Amino acid sequence: LRLQLRLQRLGAMREAAARLLARDRLGRDVFVRGAPEGLRIDRRNAWQCEWFDLVHAYGQVQLRTQPAVHMVRERMVMTLESALARVSAMLGVALDWIELRDFLPTSRDGGDWSDPRLRRSVLASSFVATLELARTGKAVIAQEETFGPLRVKAAKA
Structure with a gap:
């Protein structure tokens, strides 16, 4: 099997060599033009x-080529566990x-709750905690109108 391959x-190499030798040759079948011209x-x-403008363009190139350092600052958030405990206690x-x-x-409860990002986290955590209490049957949620306030009540045991 190896010998056959x-x-x-x-045989393929011999055929390729024969085809190459059958082509036109420079100086025998094809000739170079008499006066070659260069490109102008x-x-x-x-x-x-x-x-x-030049300094600004240089600054833009430098800005693109330097690696960007991304620092993620730790944010204060209200955890779902603390929100669940708070909503359960108040409910x-x-x-x-x-x-x-x-x-x-x-x-008044202590802590800095005036930061808008922290307030969004507190609202989201409290909402999820309320949904969890409603899912487990410990609370009832109602909303009178679209985009209206959510109202919560303890479920009757």
Whole structure:
């Protein structure tokens, strides 16, 4: 089997060599043109710029070529566990419907709750905690109108 493969390769090489030798040869079948001409190169600068533009372009190139260092700052968030504990505790005290926003901590509760990013985290965590309580059957959620306030009430045992 190996010998057969090697003989096939040898035959293919011989055919390729015969085809190459049958082509036209320079100086025998084809001749070079008598007076070769070079290419004419016309160089003219077509741009104009001010010193500021040049420095600005250099700065842009430097900015693109330098690696960007990305630092992720640790954010203060309210964990789902703490929100679940807070909503459960407040739900146990309340007897009637309470708006979800009333479950959110205020500055009186301690901590800096004035940061808008932290307030969004607190609202989202409290909302998820309320949904979890409703799923387990410990709370009832109601909303009278579209985009209206969410109201929460402890489920009757």
